[in-house]
Amino acid sequence: MRISELSERSGVAVATIKYYLREGLLHPGLTLAPNRADYDDEHxxxxxxxxxxIEVGGLSIASVVQTLAAVDDASVSIHDAFGVAQDALSPATPTPAPELGSTPTGSNSPTPCTDAQLEVDRWLRRRRWKVRPDAAARTELAETLAALQQFGWGHSASLFDGLADYALEQAGLEVGYLDPQQDRSSLMEQAIIGTVAFEQAYGAIRRLALxxxxxxxFGRRRSVSA
Amino acid sequence: MRISELSERSGVAVATIKYYLREGLLHPGLTLAPNRADYDDEHxxxxxxxxxxIEVGGLSIASVVQTLAAVDDASVSIHDAFGVAQDALSPATPTPAPELGSTPTGSNSPTPCTDAQLEVDRWLRRRRWKVRPDAAARTELAETLAALQQFGWGHSASLFDGLADYALEQAGLEVGYLDPQQDRSSLMEQAIIGTVAFEQAYGAIRRLALxxxxxxxFGRRRSVSA
Known part of the structure; x- marks a missing residue:
């Protein structure tokens, strides 16, 4: 099919498709003539x-490139490709005032994350979870622990025990749902979309429950429609 | 204190503080002389x-402004201010190829969210949750449901029942932890940081559990250190 039909079938603008082709997110179509390529169902x-x-997971283009590279590389194990997708979901680490690109001044300023990081690492060892020493989620969790400590929510990683029990059970269901007999691409797609979408779903449901x-x-006397 | 001391005590660069002052996130200091202001512990x-x-919740400057306005406005109820913080956490809705600002072509392209949205709304009614009809998390949840359906994860909002049971319990603990007797600012701060940080924490823990x-x-034969 022509790029215009690909656009119509996928609901993605032609200009956006061309951008994905340039960035290497999408493999080129079959060249039929200069400036004319043929695309298929794989596209x-x-x-x-x-x-x-991008839309559900909020991934950056760079993270999508990394994730797709792991999906497409048959020498990367399912487990390792899963890890790439998980890291892609973690916000880029230490964000020094992103809107200005400046870094905090003052070497005396507190470094809240060091203690929290050690505590998160101890906590993970205690739970005997097998996770890479450099998994991005470790740092992310330490940052949230430091913030919770600062604002009076308690002072140890044991705050997370209830969440962890539940997350482990839920992750077991999700991983168990995947059928390793299906072809690698379908398996990877399903694993990655599950990773991304269930995380967003839980966040949204949590906010609705809150x-x-x-x-x-706090609000019983106010009118809120169900 | 001078702005340089405020920077040192908070670990935020002077340029960033000035930016927050300009954007109205931070209230001005007491003017002592032209180009010289005095800041205090409230700053x-x-x-x-x-x-x-910004760092833990990943909020945009605009969302921070909105959230702080609700925190500071004593006429906004705790419940309503909570709602503002929850909406601030939802990614801005329909993202039409953000990297280009272009919109998908083709009015025939599928609109996956309409059916999913109706289903999410029905599901919330069935659960008898009191949430605003325009809560941002409704749309977010519908988008994730549409994505899960597309990628073979099942076809109804009942996928979310387990998550919802747990989220409701957890949200009850969090809301119950807040002490309404403390001053309004402290209560609001704690509520908002809890909303933001526990969501990030669950996301990170979930990825570690996955x-x-x-x-x-999938990975037993590979070497991964604990």
């Missing part, structure tokens, strides 16, 4: 995956 | 909150 499928990673509970506790 | 405290919202479960299922 539609790949565009669907790219859009889901709103409901806050209504029960 | 340190506010900077701590701003940094946590990595562990994926190791158990």
């Amino acid at each position: 539609v499928r790949r565009l669907r995956l790219i859009r889901a990673l 709103e409901h509970q806050s209504y029960q506790r | 340190v405290r506010r900077l701590r909150l701003i940094r946590a919202l 990595e562990h479960q994926s190791y158990q299922r």
Whole structure:
């Protein structure tokens, strides 16, 4: 099919498709003539995956490139490709005032994350979870622990025990749902979309549940439609 | 204190503080002379909150402004201010190829979210959760449902029932932890940081749990240190 049909079938603008081709997110079509290429169902499928990673997962183009490279490289194990997708979901680490690109001044300023990082690492060892020493989620978790400590939410990683029990059970269900007999591409796609979408789903559901509970506790006299 | 001391105590660069002052995130100091202002502990405290919202929550400057306006406006109820913070965490809705600002072509292209949105709304009614009809998390959840359906993860919002049972319990604990007797600012700060940080924490823990479960299922023969 022509690029215009690919655009129509995928719902992705032609200009955006061309951008993905230039950035290497989408493999080139079959060249029929200069400035004329033929695209097929694999392109539609790949565009669907790219859009889901960007729209649902909020991934940057660079993270999508990394994730797709792991999906496409048959020498990367399922487990390792999964790790790449998980890292892609972690916000880029230490964000020094991103809007200005400046770094905090003062070498005396507190470094809240060092203690929290050690505590998160100890906590993971205690739980005997097998995770890479450099998994991006470790740092992310340490940052949230430091913030919770600062604002009076308690002072140890044991805050996370309830979340971890539940997350382990849920992750077991998700990983168990994947059928390793299906072809590698389908398996990877499903694993990655599950990683991305269930995380967003839980975040959204959590906020809805907080709103409901806050209504029960603080808002009963106000009118809110169900 | 001078702005240089405020920078040192908060760990936020002077240029960044000036930017926050211009954008109205931080209230002005007391003017002592032209180009010389005096800052106090309230400024340190506010900077701590701003940094946590940006670094831990990943909020945009615009979302921080909105959230702080609700925190500071004593006429906004705790419940409503909570809602503002929850909306701030939802990614801005329909992202039409953000890297180009272009919109998808083709009015015939599928609109996956309409059916999913109706289903999410029905599902919330069935659960009798009191949430605003325009809560941002509704749309976000519909988008994730559409993505999960597309990639073979099942076809109804009942996928979310387990997550919702757990989220409701967890949200009840969080809301119950807040002490409504403390002053409004402290209560709001704690509520908002809890909303932001526990969401990030769950996301990070979930990814660590997925990595562990994926190791158990797909990676046992590879060497991964604990």
